[in-house]
Amino acid sequence: MKPQSAEKIKFTKEFTKQEPIPEAGIKRALELMQTGRLHRYNTTDGEISEAVLLEKEYADYVGARYCLGLSSCGCAIYIALKSAGVSPGDKVLCNAFTLAPVPGAIENAGAVSVFVEITEDYLTDLEDLEKKAEQSGAEYFLLSHMRGHIADMDRVIEICGRLGITLIEDCAHTVGCRWGDKFTGTFGKAGCYSSQTYKHLNSGEGGLLVTDDPDVIAKAILFSGSYMFYERHLSRPSMEVFERHKKQIPNFSLRMTNLAAAMIRPQLADLDTQCRRWNRRYNLLETELTGADHIRIPKRLAKEGFVGSSLQFTLTGADLPGVQTFIETCGARGVEIKWFGAKEPVGFTSSWESWQYIKDRQPLPRTRKTLDFMCDFRIPLTFTMEDCKIVADVIKQVAEETFD
Ligand SMILES: *Cc1c(COP(=O)(O)O)cnc(C)c1O
Numbered sequence: 001m002k003p004q005s006a007e008k009i010k011f012t013k014e015f016t017k018q019e020p021i022p023e024a025g026i027k028r029a030l031e032l033m034q035t036g037r038l039h040r041y042n043t044t045d046g047e048i049s050e051a052v053l054l055e056k057e058y059a060d061y062v063g064a065r066y067c068l069g070l071s072s073c074g075c076a077i078y079i080a081l082k083s084a085g086v087s088p089g090d091k092v093l094c095n096a097f098t099l100a101p102v103p104g105a106i107e108n109a110g111a112v113s114v115f116v117e118i119t120e121d122y123l124t125d126l127e128d129l130e131k132k133a134e135q136s137g138a139e140y141f142l143l144s145h146m147r148g149h150i151a152d153m154d155r156v157i158e159i160c161g162r163l164g165i166t167l168i169e170d171c172a173h174t175v176g177c178r179w180g181d182k183f184t185g186t187f188g189k190a191g192c193y194s195s196q197t198y199k200h201l202n203s204g205e206g207g208l209l210v211t212d213d214p215d216v217i218a219k220a221i222l223f224s225g226s227y228m229f230y231e232r233h234l235s236r237p238s239m240e241v242f243e244r245h246k247k248q249i250p251n252f253s254l255r256m257t258n259l260a261a262a263m264i265r266p267q268l269a270d271l272d273t274q275c276r277r278w279n280r281r282y283n284l285l286e287t288e289l290t291g292a293d294h295i296r297i298p299k300r301l302a303k304e305g306f307v308g309s310s311l312q313f314t315l316t317g318a319d320l321p322g323v324q325t326f327i328e329t330c331g332a333r334g335v336e337i338k339w340f341g342a343k344e345p346v347g348f349t350s351s352w353e354s355w356q357y358i359k360d361r362q363p364l365p366r367t368r369k370t371l372d373f374m375c376d377f378r379i380p381l382t383f384t385m386e387d388c389k390i391v392a393d394v395i396k397q398v399a400e401e402t403f404d
Pocket of ligand 1: 072074075098099144146147172194195196205
């Protein structure tokens with residue numbers, strides 16, 4: 001039976017509307033504004049700033065030794081690379097399916113991105129990772145868990161260990177996600193998370209860096225712009241570690257504000273509940289779309305504890321003009337689908353071909369083919385389960401009209 005006869009379904013809600021900041025966050029933010037103490041080091045004797053408290057709570061949440069709050073995830077990645085030892089001219093492996101701030105962070109560190117193919121299931125192609133590691137001699141791998149798809153971390157760790165590669169994780173889309181029983185961001189030298197408005201925690205802008213390495217966190221704190229106040233951090237190693245680095249590390253002024261931390265703390269306390277709410281919506285959409293003509297949703301690996309805050313599917317039996325028509329028609333019916341197959345970068349969506357500041361980019365046919373047929377949309381928590389059902393119905397109806 002067809003989803004709904006000839007009548008064209010239309011969806012009217014915004015794909016970019018977030019939920020409000022929790023009351024406790026608003027209250028705390030207002031109190032801070034009343035005191036004027038918005039800077040993380042503007043504390044009186046014995047007072048502990050919001051940023052410091054958040055760092056302690058986030059490190060505890062993911063099970064890392066140390067955490068540092070920063071002004072964005074992009075700069076958390078940049079600082080993580082620098083603190084892990086990346087020097088100008090070094091090569092950094094990175095899966096090609098990622099967002100522009102990721103190669104941007106590599107560029108900012110003066111390093112060179114070496115892109116790795118992804119598979120039909122949107123995961124880093126681990127055979128290509130080995131190949132590119134050997135060809136390039138890169139000693140760093142910045143793994144971006146793009147759209148929350150988590151590659152086989154057991155194999156990633158094995159490959160990095162065997163080839164002597166330092167792993168840094170970009171967890172902008174995997175806040176609250178695990179591989180097995182371990183949080184993403186805790187598998188390598190450092191993990192970086194985002195609290196930018198469109199991610200799982202919302203403080204407008206913001207980033208968090210975690211590591212177990214005392215030298216990495218000391219350097220990161222110094223890079224972030226701690227002046228000589230690093231003793232006020234709770235999530236830090238002993239003062240001797242800072243002594244080693246304090247005159248060697250420039251101050252890049254990339255601190256998190258107390259206001260951002262005040263908004264994030266109550267959201268962190270609710271994060272697991274919010275992740276379950278995302279997954280209920282994702283599961284409904286996945287169930288509705290699975291088995292529909294021309295739509296393939298990749299299987300997830302068994303150990304992947306993902307959070308379905310967005311959904312990707314591949315159009316099958318379609319050609320490129322067909323994909324374009326499909327996406328335009330969905331858009332006209334209120335379902336905003338993002339496409340990494342477009343020739344020109346649009347909105348948040350650009351692909352590695354557009355990052356021309358990186359010289360030696362190699363063709364990536366497997367990634368290109370995957371992205372040409374991949375459709376991508378957000379699942380905001382402001383959507384009800386009924387909303388998700390309508391979105392699925394529109395997609396199925398448009399697929400049927402476009403390809404049959
Ligand atoms: C958003 C995003 C980032 C950067 O996060 P910001 O906090 O905006 O700097 C990094 N990686 C991915 C995959 C992202 O989507």
